Each structure stands twice: as C-alpha cells, then as structure tokens.
Amino acid sequence: MKRFSPAWWLMTAGRVLLGAVFVYAAYTKLRASYLLFAMAIDAYKLIPEWAAVAVAHVLPWLELALGIVLIAGIWLRFAAASATALLAVFFTAMVHAYQPELKEGTQISCGCFGLGEPISGRTLLRDGALLALSLALTIAAFWTARRKRPAAAADAASAPVGSTLAEKS
C-alpha cells in the first residue's frame, strides 16, 4: 500500500480509532475496582465466578496493550486479528444476553466501558460497528502484507545475473 494514499489514510484512521477505543475501555475498567468488572462479567452467567475474576484482572491490561500496539501501527496483523477475536467474543456474549423487552429481572450491563450501561440496541450497534471496523482492518493488514511479499519476490528475481553465477561457483 502506497504511503499517504487514500487507502493508507483510511487504514491509519481505522487502527488509531480502534486503538483509542481499546485504550479508553481499559482506562474505564482500571480506574475502578476490578471487582466491579468481575461482577459485570459474572452477571452474564457464562463462566464460573473464579474465571470472571481472572478475566477481570487480565482483560483490561490486554485491552490496553492492544490499544497501544494498534495506535503505534506495529505487528498490525497480530493486533488487528486479536482485536477482532476479542470483539467477536464480546459481541456474541452481548447478543446472547440481550433481552429488549426485559423489565423484570436485571438488565445485564454491557461492561464495555465500566458498569452501569445496560445492553441495548445502541450498545449492540456500537460494538457491532467496532467489530466490523476491526475485521476490515484485519483483512486490510493481511492483504497489505501479502502484496508486499510478491513485490519482495520480484525484487529478488530482478537482481543482477552475475551475482547469481558468482554465488553458484
């Protein structure tokens, strides 16, 4: 991908935006007690309590690291793929827990940016958009890397013939 081309700008904007979202999400969780996030995870009743506590300890730091790596633009394929996998897990859990007409019984908190934000059509749309962005970024990152490899192969093929013969002898 040509630097400063429209596609390059789009990809840069996408990864910086996604990275910023991850950093902010990590911040909202790290500034409060990890137990609040643990309670939010436990409310989904998908994993045992001890696992919810472990995830509450680890996930914010993982989000922070991913966010920084995305913003920096390093290891982009790995970072984008990890972000996509993480968002896919979150989105699936949210869709599973979403109960639009629920009044009786507690509405489960999204837990995306701390507690207190119930899962709603708005949060699903937001997280769905982030997932789509992350997926697009992942595809672009792999595609860009693939395009670089044939170019590198072409460079090697067009190297001077003498040097090759000298190597053989």
Next chain:
Amino acid sequence: MRQLHKQLWIILALGLAACAPLCWAAVNRQSAAHAKTAAAAEEAAPDKTLGSRNAPIVMEVFSDYSCPMCKAFYIGAIRRMMDSYIPEGKVYLIHRDFPLKGVLGHEHSRDAARYANAAACIGKFREVDAALYSRQEVWTHDGSVDATVAAVLSPAEMKHVRALVASGKMDAYIDNDSALGSSKGVRSTPTIYVTAHGQTNSLPGNLSYSLLRRYLDEQLQN
C-alpha cells in the same frame, strides 16, 4: 393609698391566677400541634432504610416487590448483610420503590409498595419488607397483600397501616421513588447503586454475594 396598692396587687394576682390555666391550655394545644406535626412529619417520610446513616457505604436499591430477581437479591444479599454489614455500621441500605407497570404478574406491586411505605411510617418496615418477599409467590397470585402484612403486625399496627394506605398518601412516596429512579436511568429491577468514597457505581442485580462481599470489604479497607 396603701390600701389601693394592696387591692391592685390582689387584683393582679387574681388576674394572673386566672390566666394560668389559659396559658397551660394554650401550651398543651401547641404541644399537641407539634406532636401532630411530628407525627405527620413521621408519616410524611416513611423510613425505608436499614443501618446507620454514618456508614461509609450507602447501598440504594430500586425494587419491585413482585419481582423474583428482587426477592433473590433480598434473600441472597440483603438478608445476609442484615446479619453483618448493616448492624456493624458498615452499610446503610436504602430501599426505593419502583413498581413496574404493565408487566404480567406485577398487578399488585403498587399495593405492596403502599403497605410497605405505610409500615415504614410506623417503624415496621423491616418486618413487612421481609413478609412481602417471603410470601411473594402467594400474594402476587391472589392479591392477598393485606393478609400477608397483617400476619406480621399487631391488630393496632395493622389498623394504622390500613388507615395510611386508605388515605392515599403513600402513592406520593412511591411516585417520588419512581421519579428518582427514572432520573437515574433505572429501567428494570432490581437496580442497585453503591456509594463509597464519594463514588457511585451501579451493580448488577444478579450479582453473587461472595463478589459483593469482596467488593464491600475492599471499599471498607480503602
């Protein structure tokens, strides 16, 4: 002249003596009025709280007496806190009524809230609160809120509660609680807010007590 002075003093003394009962009656009337005002003030502010107001942690719970999850939270968390955090002055619990409208199985929610508020006016909130949750499956089905409450109150107390419910005054308190909840974004029950160190956080209603206990202990340690 001396005799005139003497007569004047006698008249004055008689006059004061005559005024004394009138003053006494006036004072009594004022006390009665104060007592009435105090009683009215007491009735005007049902105390639906548990624990010390000076507790470092405040837990505000918006609930509907017909809501099974509210009952589960009451049994799983509140009742346990009544044995520990609340009497130890660590948690101040505030109950707020948020009877859900138009939900199947919640037809008697408002009635239950009226009785709970009336009981709170006479200092019997804890007993009626417990009774309503423990027999939830019965009165939500047949509407026997009055009988449920009567089972835990004396005849005199029940008479007072019925009078308060019949007066229609309890609806204002319920509406106040509901309006407060709506302003805070409450849309379902139970909705729980915990305030500690000047920060308020919302907790999920289906939380596990062990996690809640860990959180409360952490806040108390800080």
